[in-house]
Amino acid sequence: MWIFGGRSAPGDPSETCVGRIVAWMIAQQILNGLITGSVYALFALGFTLVFSVNRVLNLAHGAVFMSAALLSYYLVMIGTPFVIAAAVATVVAGGISMVVEFVALRRLRRFSPHVMEFAALVTTLGADIVLVSLAHKLTAAQTVRFPFGTFPNQFFLLFGLRISLLQIIIVLSVACMLSFLVFYLYRTSAGLRLRAVASSDRASLLLGINPNAVYAQTFFISGIMAGIAGVLIALSFNSINAHMGESYMLKTFVIIVLGGLGSVPGCVLAALFFGVAQTLCVAYLPPGSADIILYALLFGMLLVRPAGLMGNAANISVVGRNA
Amino acid sequence: MLRVENLVAAYDGIKALRGVSIELGPGEFAAVIGANGAGKSTLLNTVSGLVRPVSGKVLLDGKMVAGLPAYQIARRGLLQVPEGRMIMGNLTVRENILLGSLTRNGRTPAHDLDGILDLFPRLRERMQQVAGTMSGGEQQMLAIARALMGAPKVLLLDEPSLGLSPLMADLVFTALSKLHASGLAILLIEQNVHRALEVAQRAYVMEQGRIVQEGSSRELINDARLIEHYLGGAVAAA
Numbered sequence: 001m002w003i004f005g006g007r008s009a010p011g012d013p014s015e016t017c018v019g020r021i022v023a024w025m026i027a028q029q030i031l032n033g034l035i036t037g038s039v040y041a042l043f044a045l046g047f048t049l050v051f052s053v054n055r056v057l058n059l060a061h062g063a064v065f066m067s068a069a070l071l072s073y074y075l076v077m078i079g080t081p082f083v084i085a086a087a088v089a090t091v092v093a094g095g096i097s098m099v100v101e102f103v104a105l106r107r108l109r110r111f112s113p114h115v116m117e118f119a120a121l122v123t124t125l126g127a128d129i130v131l132v133s134l135a136h137k138l139t140a141a142q143t144v145r146f147p148f149g150t151f152p153n154q155f156f157l158l159f160g161l162r163i164s165l166l167q168i169i170i171v172l173s174v175a176c177m178l179s180f181l182v183f184y185l186y187r188t189s190a191g192l193r194l195r196a197v198a199s200s201d202r203a204s205l206l207l208g209i210n211p212n213a214v215y216a217q218t219f220f221i222s223g224i225m226a227g228i229a230g231v232l233i234a235l236s237f238n239s240i241n242a243h244m245g246e247s248y249m250l251k252t253f254v255i256i257v258l259g260g261l262g263s264v265p266g267c268v269l270a271a272l273f274f275g276v277a278q279t280l281c282v283a284y285l286p287p288g289s290a291d292i293i294l295y296a297l298l299f300g301m302l303l304v305r306p307a308g309l310m311g312n313a314a315n316i317s318v319v320g321r322n323a
Numbered sequence: 324m325l326r327v328e329n330l331v332a333a334y335d336g337i338k339a340l341r342g343v344s345i346e347l348g349p350g351e352f353a354a355v356i357g358a359n360g361a362g363k364s365t366l367l368n369t370v371s372g373l374v375r376p377v378s379g380k381v382l383l384d385g386k387m388v389a390g391l392p393a394y395q396i397a398r399r400g401l402l403q404v405p406e407g408r409m410i411m412g413n414l415t416v417r418e419n420i421l422l423g424s425l426t427r428n429g430r431t432p433a434h435d436l437d438g439i440l441d442l443f444p445r446l447r448e449r450m451q452q453v454a455g456t457m458s459g460g461e462q463q464m465l466a467i468a469r470a471l472m473g474a475p476k477v478l479l480l481d482e483p484s485l486g487l488s489p490l491m492a493d494l495v496f497t498a499l500s501k502l503h504a505s506g507l508a509i510l511l512i513e514q515n516v517h518r519a520l521e522v523a524q525r526a527y528v529m530e531q532g533r534i535v536q537e538g539s540s541r542e543l544i545n546d547a548r549l550i551e552h553y554l555g556g557a558v559a560a561a
């Protein structure tokens with residue numbers, strides 16, 4: 001009961017004090033969880049964007065994420081200032097993602113949708129394996145770390161909670177990317193074209209829209225999002241290896257199922273929730289129980305609301321005011 | 324304006340068009356009629372570039388467009404309102420219409436948004452509605468409005484009356500007559516032979532991938548054999 005400090009008898013200062021500390025610790029964990037969750041959101045949104053427009057689960061998304069992290073590491077190692085390394089790695093990730101689209105999907109589109117969807121699982125998985133194996137070779141299967149001092153280790157106090165400079169950067173970049181995405185999708189003619197293709201590629205053709213250009217565009221944006229997430233995660237945990245994308249892909253599956261496939265707000269909410277739940281599980285429950293709880297949650301969600309938190313109601317092609 | 328010469332198209336080697344020739348002058352309104360499976364939609368889709376022709380020519384303003392990707396043909400002003408309407412059901416009416424205007428490619432539209440909404444007043448009240456929640460007739464109006472926003476040189480329509488109540492179909496055909504009167508070149512595909520011959524000046528009759536007859540609507544409507552053939556039981560019952 002001492003979590004709620006106020007409940008203890010007045011005049012028992014020690015108990016009140018302990019209660020405050022525990023509440024503060026939980027608040028700190030929730031803040032950390034929200035920040036981790038915001039990176040998940042960025043990563044998962046890129047995946048969702050591609051799914052909404054291309055009807056394809058891009059299994060190479062995690063490899064693009066990893067490529068950006070690894071590339072930023074190599075750039076820093078040859079003396080590039082971190083900010084430039086991060087920017088270059090992000091843009092290159094967008095490029096790699098476009099190449100994945102071109103190589104793994106472009107030629108499949110001439111087949112009927114159900115054939116294409118299945119074949120796409122195989123080809124994007126192939127692209128994933130190529131990128132991961134390449135990274136595996138490059139790193140000699142080792143985990144690599146940014147040299148000490150790559151990013152200043154500064155802390156600030158926010159309403160009594162500790163927040164690092166890196167965490168602030170994370171929140172800012174995710175917020176920027178999210179605002180950009182919403183603006184792009186719902187306020188520009190390129191975004192309108194994109195949502196048109198998501199709605200019907202055949203009708204789009206008759207309206208003078210080149211779907212291939214739109215597909216390439218979605219993969220570029222999605223790759224940029226994976227890239228930013230990759231660099232931020234690499235920096236947060238200061239640990240980069242060829243397989244780092246895999247666990248994020250798994251998390252993304254949970255998040256998009258929780259949030260509803262194709263839903264922007266659902267994806268963000270689910271990712272934040274996932275981040276908080278995971279952080280709290282890791283902090284307060286026995287080791288290894290976090291995954292059990294999170295996947296049980298996923299299972300429960302599928303039983304109760306198979307379409308997810310915001311399934312159907314709000315996927316990307318849907319009008320702006322639902323976003 | 325639009326000239327189709329000896330167009331041949333096939334699905335997996337099975338010919339659906341066996342040398343179709345059609346001509347549509349500026350401001351002309353022609354119809355293509357024929358039974359189910361005659362190849363009418365295939366004709367429009369080949370002209371629009373959705374189906375690649377095996378051989379033959381499609382000329383728009385004297386320029387060859389056959390073989391170009393569909394989106395480029397649309398940008399040149401050959402706009403199709405497809406069978407089944409194909410509106411973007413998730414977008415609002417306003418967004419669908421806006422989407423149409425992205426096809427203009429520098430052409431000045433003969434009808435601005437206001438003019439189009441005068442033609443289809445029902446759409447005016449529904450600009451914020453999600454298009455997929457509208458009735459079939461309203462969706463058909465939206466599909467036509469969307470194409471008009473793209474400043475078409477030639478408007479192709481594939482069975483716009485399909486699944487519409489007689490009243491709704493009337494509204495659509497009245498709008499088409501008005502568009503024709505304003506000088507738009509229209510090629511209409513219809514199963515509803517009577518209605519098609521009422522609004523169009525000329526008509527082609529299609530059968531098994533070929534044009535088997537052509538003439539002015541007045542000639543064709545008095546052709547008892549033709550009417551019986553294509554309306555079959557419907558006329559017998561009437």
Ligand SMILES: Nc1ncnc2c1ncn2[C@@H]1O[C@H](COP(=O)(O)OP(=O)(O)OP(=O)(O)O)[C@@H](O)[C@H]1O
Pocket residue numbers: 334335339357358359360361362363364365366514
């Ligand atoms: N995508 C396709 N793949 C294979 N065959 C097709 C395809 N589309 C049409 N066909 C065939 O081509 C022929 C002509 O079809 P089309 O749709 O052009 O006819 P239609 O005159 O438009 O008929 P309806 O009045 O029923 O719309 C038919 O035999 C049809 O089965």
Ligand SMILES: [Mg+2]
Pocket residue numbers: 363364365406481
């Ligand atoms: Mg048809």
